[in-house]
Amino acid sequence: xxxxxxxxxxxxxxxxxxxxxxxxxxxxxxxxxxxxxxxxxxxxxxxxxxxxxxxxxxxxxxxxxxxxxxxxxxxxxxxxxxxxxxxxxxxxxxxxxxxxxxxxxxxxxxxxxxxxxxxxxxxxxxxxxxxxxxxxxxxxxxxxxxxxxxxxxxxxxxx
Amino acid sequence: xxxxxxxxxxxxxxxxxxxxxxxxxxxxxxxxxxxxxxxxxxxxxxxxxxxxxxxxxxxxxxxxxxxxxxxxxxxxxxx
Numbered sequence: 577x578x579x580x581x582x583x584x585x586x587x588x589x590x591x592x593x594x595x596x597x598x599x600x601x602x603x604x605x606x607x608x609x610x611x612x613x614x615x616x617x618x619x620x621x622x623x624x625x626x627x628x629x630x631x632x633x634x635x636x637x638x639x640x641x642x643x644x645x646x647x648x649x650x651x652x653x654x655x656x657x658x659x660x661x662x663x664x665x666x667x668x669x670x671x672x673x674x675x676x677x678x679x680x681x682x683x684x685x686x687x688x689x690x691x692x693x694x695x696x697x698x699x700x701x702x703x704x705x706x707x708x709x710x711x712x713x714x715x716x717x718x719x720x721x722x723x724x725x726x727x728x729x730x731x732x733x734x735x
Numbered sequence: 736x737x738x739x740x741x742x743x744x745x746x747x748x749x750x751x752x753x754x755x756x757x758x759x760x761x762x763x764x765x766x767x768x769x770x771x772x773x774x775x776x777x778x779x780x781x782x783x784x785x786x787x788x789x790x791x792x793x794x795x796x797x798x799x800x801x802x803x804x805x806x807x808x809x810x811x812x813x814x
Binding site: 596599600603604605606631639642643645646649650725 | 738739741742745746749750784786788789792793795796799800802803804
């Protein structure tokens with residue numbers, strides 16, 4: 577058996593991810609439960625429930641996003657292949673995506689009405705991507721990202 | 736707060752190549768607990784991460800856990 581395409585099976589990644597998150601929850605004393613599954617060979621999702629979901633979702637889901645990043649660092653390094661992690665709690669991702677759609681459209685309307693660039697609050701790359709995608713359909717505005725790191729944000733320009 | 740020490744230890748050991756050389760000390764100063772994380776010299780970059788992102792992730796998780804005990808905490812990396 578000298579298969580090299582998938583050095584680590586998706587079952588073992590699910591197990592490792594579940595073990596890592598469960599230990600983190602126990603050591604941190606969090607009231608959380610987690611279920612992990614493989615969406616496809618490279619995409620793994622984790623869904624959290626329990627009283628501390630509010631703690632995960634505070635400040636634009638800072639803790640949820642942090643766990644997603646750190647798990648990617650730790651599990652991704654050992655899996656030796658490109659991993660995509662999708663962490664969620666209380667349907668946050670879907671609700672946030674709807675919110676971002678509305679924010680993008682509202683901001684574009686303002687940019688057009690006042691013929692002035694409109695700058696949104698700083699967002700993660702995943703969230704900025706949603707804004708860019710939504711407004712790529714609109715030929716009357718142009719979007720760009722400015723700033724560095726945590727401060728990077730989308731600016732919407734009227735065309 | 737020994738469980739918070741275990742949390743820092745667990746996260747650090749998950750990140751480094753030399754888990755046996757991970758040591759965590761903590762000091763109390765008022766409402767704040769100061770954690771001092773020691774790792775092997777070659778592992779320091781793994782704890783800090785690109786643009787300090789990993790160190791910031793550790794602080795976010797630690798602060799969230801500490802907030803459940805109504806405590807504040809700091810995390811310093813020491814050689």
